[in-house]
Amino acid sequence: MRHHRLDLHDPLMAKDADVFPRAVVAVGATSASDTWEHAQHAHRKGQLMYTLRGVIHCEIEAGIWIVPPQCALWIPGGTCHAARGSGEAEVYCLLIDPDAACALPPQCCTLAVSGLLHELISKAVSFPQLYDEAGAQGRLINTLLDELAAAPIEALHLPMPRDPRLRRLADSLLAEPADKATLGQWAVRIGMSERSMTRLLLEELGLSFGRWRRQLHVILSLQRLAKGQSVQAVALDLGYENASGFITMFRKAVGQPPARYLAERAGVLSATSQTIALKDAR
Structure with missing residues (x-):
């Protein structure tokens, strides 16, 4: 190779x-x-x-x-x-x-x-x-x-807004994903009404604010878990009170808890590698 x-x-x-x-x-x-x-x-x-x-x-x-x-x-x-x-x-x-x-x-x-x-x-x-x-x-x-x-x-895509005010929101949450500010608080921060912010998010991203933030957390958690961080540490870094709340969010977004999601992918690759090794040994 x-x-x-x-x-x-x-x-x-x-x-x-x-x-x-x-x-x-x-x-x-x-x-x-x-x-x-x-x-x-x-x-x-x-x-x-x-x-x-x-x-x-x-x-x-x-x-x-x-x-x-x-x-x-x-x-x-x-x-x-x-x-x-x-x-x-x-x-x-x-x-x-x-x-x-x-x-x-x-x-x-x-x-x-x-x-x-x-x-x-x-x-x-x-x-x-x-x-x-x-x-x-x-x-x-x-x-x-x-x-x-x-x-x-x-479904591992995080859409990014073009509107400069929404982009400030997205960039802020990428930098501080544990920020628990509400939709209304974010609207004030970026100089929009809550109603306008909600409408523009749906127009540009096709997602509500809550669903976009959940997708952000899935993406960031996969990066950190792949580096070997524990589920508990990742959950706390992303602003969850405990690992249970984070696992519930991840399961809703992806359909599986994080450990099973990563283990299944590693298992497929491991099984494939074992098959190749057996073939080479014959």
Whole structure:
């Protein structure tokens, strides 16, 4: 497998990858430290970032995406974005030519990665960059693209408002997520009536203030849990009285408590790795 350190000079970020004569350019990347960051940039090709270890945090103008282990972030070609990682990251990165990405979503999204899709991506990363398009390698790449197009979208997106007053609210809560100010108190802080603030939030984000703040807490908690923080510590950092209240919120938002949510994704990856090890041992 071709591995690269995740830094601002990562070969995958170079313009050469955008003009490389293959539908998919695939590499494995590992971080040099617990945190890494790519400044704002864009590719002609679409980019898929699949997290094996650690958490990816990606920002574009329309919002923030969080990518926990066993999920992948899809960024369509031409989308200006910045990315940073939490925890010692291990990532598979694919750059996909626009002509090959027609069936993929036209907007940024977080995709769930099945065991089959994991195997296909892992295999593609081992291919030479000039893989045989007309042979078995090209057929596997086509199957990978079909599976990507069918992958379910995870609700791990935090939309960000464009209105400067609402943006001040969002930025303040990103900086101080434990702030328990009410909707009315926030309206006063940003110079709006509560009614106007509620209406504009729904227009710009499609979410109520309460649902947006809950989604923010889910995203921040996944980042911190991936770094090894305890549920109790994360709950207190986000302003909850105890772990029970935080777990209830997380379950309502995601459908599972945080420990099970992360364990299932780690379990899928572990089971896949064990299968590969058994095959290699035969």
